[in-house]
Amino acid sequence: MKKFQVVGIGNAMVDVLARADDAFLASAGIEKGIMQLIDMDRAVSLYASVGPAKEVSGGSAANTIAGIAQLGGRTAYVGKVKDDQLGAIFAHDLRAQGATYETALAPKTEEAETGRCIVIVTPDGERSMNTYLGVTEFLSPDDIDTAQMADAEWIYLEGYRFDGPESHAAFAKAIDACKGAGGQVSITLSDPFCIDRHRDAFRVMIKDHVDLLFCNRAEMLSMYQTDDFDAALSQAASEVATVACTDSENGVHILSGSDRWHVPAVPTKIVDATGAGDLFAGAFLWGITNGYDLPTCGKMGNIAASEVISHIGARPEADLQTLFKEHGLIP
């Protein structure tokens, strides 16, 4: 048995959650519902303009790994924080959830700080993310422990990391080590605009290396440059063994070879949409690595996504195993 069911690689972030209305988004020049990269100056000025906030650990793949850990999965995370207070918060919250986290800290002397994402939550529960990457941008191949990757049944790659200067080399090192030891590769496309910045690199990676692709409808359309959702799904399925494409309240489409399933969403009141896709992926991967069939994994993903959007913050609060039991998915 491999030591880890899933090892995630992503941008380590603390989320700064503030509520504001759509007029604020317009006045601050923030495009609703997506992730925008910002520099430290913009982070400071934007933070000064928002109301009282809450700080909670985030980071897309880290949320996924936290979800798997909460389910009792054997999991580890690779992503860079600095030796500062926000870095300590991030590391604590992952380890306290039961995940292994041992990426080397950027030293106190580093000018950049631990990354943070100023998440503006509008009254409709939608989140608009403004990301100062900080030291997490500089995760390099040196941070990839090949023994750890070889000891993973799956690695899970965060699409947002395509923005880092050495991220492609780091991903390649992780993929080689994992696949060389018989492991499999999953990836999330993360964001349509991130795809715009790196479409060719995404395409090559998907075709050549990915066994399981996570994305949402907007990302799928952006990836294949089309308005035809079904055509895009079919193309993805021709390139990747398994595709799980979420579509908000319309549930998830799962494609594997010639098989295709649609699993309806679990209705809930949306308080804060942050983390929905991350927790879908976490529960789905937990299901796969515990031997469940794909539609059941989809149900697990939808339940976990529903839990995380019902409260502020992108990590699960209710016990996910209990929810799976209530839905009759596990004994």
Add this chain to the structure above:
Amino acid sequence: MKKFQVVGIGNAMVDVLARADDAFLASAGIEKGIMQLIDMDRAVSLYASVGPAKEVSGGSAANTIAGIAQLGGRTAYVGKVKDDQLGAIFAHDLRAQGATYETALAPKTEEAETGRCIVIVTPDGERSMNTYLGVTEFLSPDDIDTAQMADAEWIYLEGYRFDGPESHAAFAKAIDACKGAGGQVSITLSDPFCIDRHRDAFRVMIKDHVDLLFCNRAEMLSMYQTDDFDAALSQAASEVATVACTDSENGVHILSGSDRWHVPAVPTKIVDATGAGDLFAGAFLWGITNGYDLPTCGKMGNIAASEVISHIGARPEADLQTLFKEHGLIP
């Protein structure tokens, strides 16, 4: 008109909120429902032992001032943070709520960090607080701006500050400046064990300087070293112009001269009791400084306390003026 309706002086803190059960409290040697002072080593080891947490600005008097500011009151806060990430969070959240906050920062070179309070919230909603004071312990008379105190209708003193080495001198300087310009002095007793540590100093301050005393039942009994609640209330009323003594779900007792009122609590589901007394005091002071009679101020206090215990975190989330309108207290 004075510039400020209320200026608060207290321990500046970021709360680290984690959920745990009573068995954890027992194993960690934490006494339930009170505040314990801890050093940095204990803060580190305790933090390592709790689950994933959320960080939100706290500090007893700071919560009170945030409540007054959210109501639209003219208010300022004095309490020390360091020039670090948690200090920036604390300062942001107060200013973003509309309060003036200009205490000089402890420099980056200071060894102690911004204070934090590891709050363990048990399933019953009770909070057990473990406070690393950090730089806030060292607030000194130099940090008191006499012009600001003279420009306050009321100052609000946090009992927890009696633990700081120069706190008594700082309080004396603030009281002199405020009273010398015709202002009034309010205080909260904060905690029965804090009273045990400084009972004589509390007694002198109450008798000689305090116009409005906030406390809860346990603090009142500790203050006057008795089990006879009514006798303690009467003694307090003989020493202070106005007494507001909360008694959890039994509401609040307000005494002024020979007048006495009991105002029932506003029922709610307790999610996190942190900040109940702080927000009671905030709404009560807002009421007083806006000309409302004492029982109405008590109702406002109970409504604000009820709001803050209905969610995680010790600062108000719902609009308090809207709640006062719904209860018919303001037009």
